[in-house]
Amino acid sequence: MKSFLIGLLLMTAHLESWGQIQYPRISPASSLIQKIGLSEIRIDYSRPGVRGRKIMGEWVPYGRIWRVGANESTKMTLSDSTQINGQWIGPGQYALYAIPSQNQWTIIVHYNTSHWGDGRTLYTPAEDVFRFMIIPTVTNEFTENFEISFQNLTHESADLMLKWEHTLISFPIVVNTHAQMIKEIEKQIGKNPTAMTYYESARYFQEKVIFPERAKEYLQKAQILAGDKYFIHRVWALVEAQLKNYQEAIRHAELSKKLAEHEGKDEFVRMNDRSITEWKKLAKH
Numbered sequence: 001m002k003s004f005l006i007g008l009l010l011m012t013a014h015l016e017s018w019g020q021i022q023y024p025r026i027s028p029a030s031s032l033i034q035k036i037g038l039s040e041i042r043i044d045y046s047r048p049g050v051r052g053r054k055i056m057g058e059w060v061p062y063g064r065i066w067r068v069g070a071n072e073s074t075k076m077t078l079s080d081s082t083q084i085n086g087q088w089i090g091p092g093q094y095a096l097y098a099i100p101s102q103n104q105w106t107i108i109v110h111y112n113t114s115h116w117g118d119g120r121t122l123y124t125p126a127e128d129v130f131r132f133m134i135i136p137t138v139t140n141e142f143t144e145n146f147e148i149s150f151q152n153l154t155h156e157s158a159d160l161m162l163k164w165e166h167t168l169i170s171f172p173i174v175v176n177t178h179a180q181m182i183k184e185i186e187k188q189i190g191k192n193p194t195a196m197t198y199y200e201s202a203r204y205f206q207e208k209v210i211f212p213e214r215a216k217e218y219l220q221k222a223q224i225l226a227g228d229k230y231f232i233h234r235v236w237a238l239v240e241a242q243l244k245n246y247q248e249a250i251r252h253a254e255l256s257k258k259l260a261e262h263e264g265k266d267e268f269v270r271m272n273d274r275s276i277t278e279w280k281k282l283a284k285h
Contacts, residue, residue, distance in 0.1 A: 027070035032148055037155045037177030038184070040079040043096075045069040047145040048164075055165040062101045065108070065118045068162065069146055073097070073115045083174035084109060084160075085132045094129060098162075098169070105134045105169055137168040178208070189218075195226035203235050206242070215239045230259035230268050237275065246283035250276055 237252035
């Protein structure tokens, strides 16, 4: 009996040491981190390959839940509240699933991130955050390894794309960058603002065509702290033009051009020249 136990222990130790060999996964893991405005989205998934197989409708069966990749369930981690295909969801980590079909896919955002693969019998729709339908696109482009990517990026949105074989799924992602920016501006202005704090706040207002008088106030404070700078007067000129104060816009543009010439900023010289020409025409009307 004693020799049997010793043999069993030796065999177990042998198997454990043998099992420590790490093989490369056929479907390698991948992580995608994308900033949209001030928000961050991270996606952790695996990338199976076609490897000569028929994927959609066969290897990925129609009408059955799919983990959107391979191995563990695909995870989506959101730093802030995010709108996915028109539905808002709070910050946190979620699982991403799909139910493919030939003409329509169901995309599932799911609370439970602990499942291996699709969860099989452990998966329950009661833990879905929400579902939505997407029509797939058949592409001429062939994608060997399953790929998730973000395209058509702006400060407030992007399209999340799933590609494999000749199938493309795309749906919009939206974040509330404007609310975040206003909150950040108020926070920084309330601390110990520098010239750049005032300038960057004013530039954001100008880009969004909001709070023009406040933008001018901040530009004036930036000028007091930093002196005359070509970029300060450039934004100031744009704010005045938005208010249709074309003579003031021209004055600031000419100052910006002169300062840019002194610093060798040819791009700003050209931008101001174009603006001055345009605003002189508008000032006559």
